[in-house]
Amino acid sequence: MTAEEERPAGDLRTGQAIEATIEKAVYRGRGLARVGGRVVFVPRAHAGDRVRARVGEVHAGWAEASLAEILVPAAGRRTAPCPYVPRCGGCVYQDLGYEAQLAAKEGVLRESLLRAGAPWEGPIAVHSSPEEGWRLRASLHVAAGRDGLRLGLREEGTRRVVDLERCLQLSEGTNEAWVELRTLLTENPKLGARVNGIDLLESPDGGARVAAVTTTLAPRQATALLRASPPERLTGLGVEVGRGRLHWLQGTPFVEMNVGPLTLRVHVRSFFQANRFLYESLASTVSGLLPGKGRVLDLYAGVGLFALPLAARDGGEVVAVERALTAVEDARANVRRNRLEGVRIVPTDVRQALAATRPEPGERIVLDPPRTGLEKEVVALVADRRPAAVVYVSCDPPTLGRDLARFAARGYRPDTVRLFDLFPDTFHLETVVRLRPA
Ligand SMILES: C[S@@+](CC[C@H](N)C(=O)[O-])C[C@H]1O[C@@H](n2cnc3c(N)ncnc32)[C@H](O)[C@@H]1O
Structure with missing residues (x-):
């Protein structure tokens, strides 16, 4: 233990720099460490990492800290294949190899059940998935500001939209539809400024792909703008104006x-x-x-x-x-x-x-x-x-x-x-x- 870790529990304060070894993974992609007897949660730190972190909020028995530097990486770490990690908060485990991700998730599950008073000590069969192109449905968020239009996913736990060109979780076809939608919204700033989000759903073979665009524009205006140049990669396109009123413009809303x-x-x-x-x-x-x-x-x-x-x-x-x-x-x-x-x-x-x-x-x-x-x-x-x-x-x-x-x-x-x-x-x-x- 370092001198920092040996401080008494009450000593942690917001803004303090600490060094700690992550003991285990807990839910929501956080690593748990103990510093001076107090539990500290560090997002994006993995079990086995030795890290430098900065203390955020301090609570009665625990504190939050943000990851500042990985001093010694955990055994399963790798360079994340996606360039948007860690800016986009979606893939908190992508900088772990896939086997290490599965082990972390099994540990998180056992820990969550234990903490809830329902411990499970028996075996857990784990069903793995290909790591890329698995996602059938996605909700894209839109933000139009002085820096232009952002179309992407929300940072985990915040409302900030991270502007993405493509996402490894999606198929090629859905990524291409995403590019088309971006062009449509950028070329029609009236539409871009008044779209809140886009829900996408794809069939497993990629043969059908539908989107529902939610907007605050008047129905006629939204319909005209979307009809003018519908994305080719979509087999169905609809627009939701007002609460739950979905107008279907092209194809069907089903896959x-x-x-x-x-x-x-x-x-x-x-x-x-x-x-x-x-x-x-x-x-x-x-x-x-x-x-x-x-x-x-x-x-x-x-x-x-x-x-x-x-x-x-x-x-x-x-x-x-x-x-x-x-x-x-x-x-x-x-x-x-x-x-x-x-x-x-x-x-x-x-x-x-x-x-x-x-x-x-x-x-x-x-x-x-x-x-x-x-x-x-x-x-x-x-x-x-x-x-x-x-x-x-x-x-x-x-x-x-x-x-x-x-x-x-x-x-x-x-x-x-x-x-x-x-x-x-x-x-x-x-x-x-x-x-x-x-
Ligand atoms: C996690 S989804 C599971 C759907 C389905 N079992 C599947 O695997 O595709 C939960 C579903 O429960 C529905 N739902 C949520 N709360 C409900 C409630 N109190 N009564 C009836 N349905 C509910 C939601 O509309 C949603 O379709």
């Missing part, structure tokens, strides 16, 4: 996703898993973890990524609960198209659907909530049905840990934990947990 023998239509505004290489194995893993017959409840069902393959395999009843209108419409169209009449779409809030549906013996339940996880009442409603098994798909380890602790208090414990690296190079990770009655 198709194959899931084994099934084909799912997905609207640009519906949720769909972001990784083209892993969404099918995510769906087959969820089905594989729920063997047996009888009813399945697929809660937070989206367009039916889990519900439809489950119904196709079992031939039984699947109740798919989803409240977003575009996703509900997609799910209904997908049921018709794939002739899976056993799937019943319930277009409502999960809590209401649970309260309105009588439990059946042997029932199995899929949960795939947004980042905020499950409402406390939903955990209670699910556990009180005494399902034979629950598969919980989570994109946020801390809320997953909180919810697993709540399930444990109601007699449901994990017997399988898997990690899907749906978001290579970023700090995000997807977890699939099966719970059984204890």
Whole structure:
């Protein structure tokens, strides 16, 4: 330990320069170090790094610090392949080799579950992904200022738009569409100044690519400007003016996703898993973890990524609960198209659907909530049905840990934990947990 590290805990102060060795990775791409007995979080520092950092905010038991210099790099470090790292905050792990990223994410998952009071000491199967070109959907932000138009991604944790020419997470076709959109907005400054964002969605084979442009311009003006020179790389283009009013200008707002023998239509505004290489194995893993017959409840069902393959395999009843209108419409169209009449779409809030549906013996339940996880009442409603098994798909380890602790208090414990690296190079990770009655 250096003299700095040996200072008593109360000694850290904002602006102070410290040296520390990063002990482990924690969620959101931060490295954890201990200085004088106090925990210090250093963004972009990896386990094993020896760093110089500057202390930011100081809290009761911990402090934040910004990375100033890497004195001794961790074993897994490499030069990030993307020139925008670290300016663009999206890929906090890109300066780690891919194997080291996966090890860091597994550690982060175990740490998050432990901290939440739901420790998991069993094995975690890790599903890896190609590191580049995996992203099926992206939200581009636009900022027009004195320095010109910026079209890109938001710095992690801030609202600042980083102007990017291309992104390694996207396919070549989507990067080319991005260049076309930039030209369109730059050549039409009226449009550029009044566009807030662009949502892009691509089919896994890159054959279809659609965009929804959100603007504060009047509908007629926005439509005229976009129609004048629509990007060639897009098969569909729409404009949203005012709240949720989407006018479709060209092609359709949908792309198709194959899931084994099934084909799912997905609207640009519906949720769909972001990784083209892993969404099918995510769906087959969820089905594989729920063997047996009888009813399945697929809660937070989206367009039916889990519900439809489950119904196709079992031939039984699947109740798919989803409240977003575009996703509900997609799910209904997908049921018709794939002739899976056993799937019943319930277009409502999960809590209401649970309260309105009588439990059946042997029932199995899929949960795939947004980042905020499950409402406390939903955990209670699910556990009180005494399902034979629950598969919980989570994109946020801390809320997953909180919810697993709540399930444990109601007699449901994990017997399988898997990690899907749906978001290579970023700090995000997807977890699939099966719970059984204890
Ligand atoms: C993480 S996505 C999962 C979708 C789907 N399982 C998939 O993998 O494609 C969560 C979905 O839950 C829906 N949702 C969020 N809160 C909900 C609620 N309280 N009741 C019903 N649906 C909800 C969202 O609209 C979204 O489609």
